[in-house]
Amino acid sequence: MSNPCHQAVTRLGFIARLIATCLLLLSVVLATPLQAETITIGKGSGIVWEGKPFDVTLSGPMGSDSMRVEFGLASISTIRDRCMKESDLVNIAGYLTYQLAPGVGLIPRATVSASYQRYVSQAKETLSGTIGLPETKASANGWSISNPVDARQWCLPPRMSSEQFFYLPEGERISRGVGSWAIVADGTQTASEIAISPLYYASFSSRASGDRVAQIFSSDITLRVSTLECSVQTTANIDFGAVSYSKTVGAELGKQSYPLVVSCGQASDYISANINLQLRALSGLYNGQKTRLALTQGGGYITGEIENGTTGSGACNLTTGLPFDNSPIKIGSISNKESSKSISDRLTWRLCSGGSSLPVGKVTASAEMMVTFN
Structure with missing residues (x-):
């Protein structure tokens, strides 16, 4: 799935089966975050x-x-x-x-x-x-x-x-x-x-x-x-498969890992910029914790992790994974001497139990994912 910066929203779907179906939808938007006192946007x-x-x-x-x-x-x-x-x-x-x-x-x-x-x-x-x-x-x-x-x-x-x-x-x-x-x-x-x-x-x-x-x-x-422009490739439909239902707080119910490739290029007036990933929770933060995306129906959450030490572990019982509060996570950079740059990572998603309140049946959650530069 390739998403140039000038395109709007792409849906990522996460599917699992507890006894019912667990679905997480993430929309992907490309944008540029604020760092210090300069905001950088592309073409x-x-x-x-x-x-x-x-x-x-x-x-x-x-x-x-x-x-x-x-x-x-x-x-x-x-x-x-x-x-x-x-x-x-x-x-x-x-x-x-x-x-x-x-x-x-x-x-x-x-x-x-x-x-x-x-x-x-x-x-x-x-x-x-x-x-x-x-x-x-x-x-x-x-x-x-x-x-x-x-x-x-x-x-x-x-x-x-x-x-x-x-x-x-x-x-x-x-x-x-x-x-x-x-x-x-x-x-x-x-x-x-x-x-x-x-x-x-x-x-x-x-x-x-x-x-x-x-x-x-x-x-x-x-x-x-600037003239900087990026595209992102990642799996759009993610199926956790058949998972067991657990009322244990912090239990991992499902785990999937997929490639994340971000490609950037600039046509003229080359600049140096960091390339980041941002996620903004639409269905809320579970118990106010920024690294846990709440299920819309409550009772459980999703965590994310970028491998190679870009983030901490996204294990269900930890709070060190991808933040869902729109804060930028640097995944790479491009210099003012480079016309193009490609960055390859892996995203790992986990479906987690919140305990006895984990619902039975279809549940949903949503967030916006933004590949950004500054």
């Missing part, structure tokens, strides 16, 4: 980098009873006093992004939540939703909020239209944003270096004294656009 298209996690909680009274939709209760913006205008974002490769350079844009993948008090009843209401990827939308006490709202984007007020006497001015307000960033390209980008402006997570008020703002994307990061 691919789609999501070409993802990283820079953030977790921000803002609190304090609104200071005003007025709810105006350009002052989102949860928002991500390039400005510190209100939500971004719809015209500030550009559609690149099918994603609505903040343009960094021609053909290149930045987009958050954020989960947000907020609580506030109403003016008349003083009742507490809550808002929850997402900004950027997969979409910008939320719900607040049964009301649906989508973007654009009054020609604003990445902006989630608690209603779709402004209202007077909405907030209790002195009431408690808490707003939290958790997520990371993605860089999107359409394949037309050219070799260059670009300084990236700061971006903020904010909970705005119609009165400036009520604004709460935190920077979530640094102002001293440089984007490096």
Whole structure:
């Protein structure tokens, strides 16, 4: 299976039989992680980098009873006093992004939540939703909020239209944003270096004294656009075969190992770069442990290991294997004197029991695998 960097998602399927069927699906995305203060992307298209996690909680009274939709209760913006205008974002490769350079844009993948008090009843209401990827939308006490709202984007007020006497001015307000960033390209980008402006997570008020703002994307990061391009070959459908069911915590139920070959090339403006593997859990981390990918139904997990000492052991009773928290694992490098490079490794996957809660029947788990460079 060959996946060039400009292609979207490839599915890896893991199958086992406990008494029922155990299935793990991994989607593969090629991207480039952030190292230090420089982000490097190549000539691919789609999501070409993802990283820079953030977790921000803002609190304090609104200071005003007025709810105006350009002052989102949860928002991500390039400005510190209100939500971004719809015209500030550009559609690149099918994603609505903040343009960094021609053909290149930045987009958050954020989960947000907020609580506030109403003016008349003083009742507490809550808002929850997402900004950027997969979409910008939320719900607040049964009301649906989508973007654009009054020609604003990445902006989630608690209603779709402004209202007077909405907030209790002195009431408690808490707003939290958790997520990371993605860089999107359409394949037309050219070799260059670009300084990236700061971006903020904010909970705005119609009165400036009520604004709460935190920077979530640094102002001293440089984007490096290169001609580097990579492809990956690995087995897409992995069958653990018939395995025994075990309620023993940390028991290994199945194990399979397959080749992983990453091939990279650069056409001009050669650069030196590390080549990495990243995995991001979609079905969650088992008991919060970054090296254990949780089964969607709970009760068990998957571990990964790259041979030749690239990672520690992926044994079920250890926590030293591949991380599923999007952190990069270096598997090789290419120098500014090399036009191409091929790296060969082996991936070992294990199906593991979580104990007595291991379910009977079909179970699933999912993650995104990213072959990256920086």
